[in-house]
Amino acid sequence: MAALLDNVKGALFDLDGVLVDTAKYHYLAWKQLAEELGFAFTEADNERLKGVSRTRSLEIVLEVGGVSLSEAEKHRLAEEKNERYLQYIRNMDESELLPGAKAYLLQLKEQGVRIALGSASKNAVFILEKVGILELFDSIVDGTKVSKAKPDPEVFTLGCHELGLTPQDCVVFEDAEAGVQAAIAAGMYVVGIGSEAILGAANRVVRGLDELVA
Template sequence: MTLIKACIFDLDGVLVNTAKYHYLAWKRLAAELGFEFTEQDNEQLKGVSRMASLDILLGIGKLNPDESTKQEMAERKNNWYVESISKMDPSEILPGALEFLNECRSHGLKTALGSASKNAMTILNNTGLTPYFDAIIDGTRTSSAKPDPEVFLLGAEELGFSPAECVVFEDAEAGIEAARRAGMRCVGIGGAETLGKADLLISSLEEMSVDRLLRELVVS
């Protein structure tokens, strides 16, 4: 039997409510470029890196700028986003997240962050979440975006456990796929229509407990 020894958490949409700030920044960029970017369009960007997100947005707008222009656009969007998250506080931690992180640590489970965000440390510090993690792997430490498993494999390596001993918590299809490619079990936070490949589905971390985790995700 393979025991669960560590939990690796995505950030946006799992622990904190930053998705709205990403969406508003992308929507503002699209408006400046002359087209509409809807919440439905934004679903394609979940768990995707900044430049890959920009490529999706530009595809929606049927635009094909040169590389230097794309870099400027990505920087502009990120500046708007950073301005928003710089005002975050602990009130934006999602329901159940703090309680479950505390429970994991009290039961001896190691915890890591596995996020594509290059602004993860700003968010963690502003919300007071930094001390809850034994390892923090973010977009500044990875070269490949999800669904590549790099971010989760680095998390497992830094914690000192095999992929089979780790469980990932994700709200994005690309993140679920990354966890599967890493050889890790995965809890999806959201709907079955996009996260159906997860080993366990919940609507929020309010539904999660260490007891349930160990009971429902045991692998012989």
């Protein structure tokens, strides 16, 4: 990775599954919502929500249960789910950073690499504050700034623009297949975080950021 970074000026990170693991809290909140609607929502079902916006996540959950609702009811349920999720993440602290996350961000900063977040989460700033790494980011592109969900490249192209760089200057770190596709569509080098079986389209796949810390 050191050789790669010789030519990299910007690094864009997805949030969940790369820097922190909030997927467990999303899952619990969606599971509770599904139970209220009268059907089961499993961890296998939850895999379909990786890297997907809140609105699309709700649609997938409803598809799993075979439930049809009005737009007003969908909006109410999405807000209800988010409030449950917020109750969980209010208790987060630096101990919930994934292994190597902070050390790798600091390493990049020392090398003069500019850092952006590229996440669908609308709670990204709050989470970064809770785990103590918000100040390490030069740009935050989250669900409050973009309208198109991954695999659309909008989140990464905007992040690149906010860093004042070209796609060729940047590397993306992603744990979801849709995120890898978005990075490729944006014309950026992409490092998959997780399973090569799922993220094989990435330029490189590692288990976690701890593997990249010098």
